Amino acid sequence: MSITIKSAADIEGMRTACRLASEVLDYLTPHIQAGVTTKEIDRLAHEYMVNVQGTKSATLGYQPQGYPPYPASLCTSLNHVVCHGIPNEKPLKKGDIMNVDVTVITPEGWYGDNSRMYIIGDASIQARRLCQVTFDAMWIGIEQVRPGARLGDVGHAIQKFAEAAGYSVVREFCGHGIGKRFHEDPQVLHYGRPGTMEELVPGMTFTIEPMINAGKRDIKEFGNDGWTIVTRDRSLSAQWEHTVLVTDTGYEVLTLSAGSPPKPAFVKGS
Numbered sequence: 001m002s003i004t005i006k007s008a009a010d011i012e013g014m015r016t017a018c019r020l021a022s023e024v025l026d027y028l029t030p031h032i033q034a035g036v037t038t039k040e041i042d043r044l045a046h047e048y049m050v051n052v053q054g055t056k057s058a059t060l061g062y063q064p065q066g067y068p069p070y071p072a073s074l075c076t077s078l079n080h081v082v083c084h085g086i087p088n089e090k091p092l093k094k095g096d097i098m099n100v101d102v103t104v105i106t107p108e109g110w111y112g113d114n115s116r117m118y119i120i121g122d123a124s125i126q127a128r129r130l131c132q133v134t135f136d137a138m139w140i141g142i143e144q145v146r147p148g149a150r151l152g153d154v155g156h157a158i159q160k161f162a163e164a165a166g167y168s169v170v171r172e173f174c175g176h177g178i179g180k181r182f183h184e185d186p187q188v189l190h191y192g193r194p195g196t197m198e199e200l201v202p203g204m205t206f207t208i209e210p211m212i213n214a215g216k217r218d219i220k221e222f223g224n225d226g227w228t229i230v231t232r233d234r235s236l237s238a239q240w241e242h243t244v245l246v247t248d249t250g251y252e253v254l255t256l257s258a259g260s261p262p263k264p265a266f267v268k269g270s
């Protein structure tokens, strides 16, 4: 596989897919509350995508090599779940933190991928800080994106920031190119050294989606569903995800919509 460069028409397709992916999260936001089950959130998302947007979930039935088909329309990763949490019948409770990760496919075949953290009721100061630091880490990574920069610059900036806050970066999962396929080249590591890895070129589209643990970076599979990943030390984990485009002068965040959390104050660019 190699990195695809999107044409102006391709970019229009990606803008639409990514806005729709963000709008699914906007739609879900008021429903993500104590007492609601993650299965109900999944049901709402599925119905919205199919009946309101005319999109499809990219995760439903998704089956990479060596995995069972993913059984839901989104991922709900709660507390010490790092990623790929499967919606279930357990109600959310006050103090939980949860990542909701949505990827849509438009009728034209374009993919848009994004995730946000949700704080249920009054979470602990520690839990809220982890969510905030992870959000800022994602944006610090995004801020590195411009033609001529390298993916190692993105990973390094995220790692430096997260580790300075006392947290650790998960190494086993990474961001990814995206377009008419869910996971394309390149791999976007959330750690690394400046000046290494692929050089960025206008027209590339990829995700930046750091998974940050409050404790050690080690992870393990949980249970036997073939998907759920948790922190080995059971510490909390957070993640945010945007899909971005490399432009002639910098970047454009594609997964934005009316309900997107505003970018941090330190972000000057686009």
Ligand code: MF3
Pocket (backbone or CB within 6 Å): 059, 062, 070, 074, 075, 084, 101, 102, 103, 113, 207, 209, 227, 241
């Ligand atoms: N949306 C996830 C990502 O950011 C992938 C989820 S795959 C699933 O790449 F099958 F677990 F849903």
Ligand code: CO
Pocket (backbone or CB within 6 Å): 113, 175, 176, 207, 209, 241
């Ligand atoms: Co992704």
Ligand code: CO
Pocket (backbone or CB within 6 Å): 101, 102, 103, 113, 114, 115, 241
């Ligand atoms: Co995702």
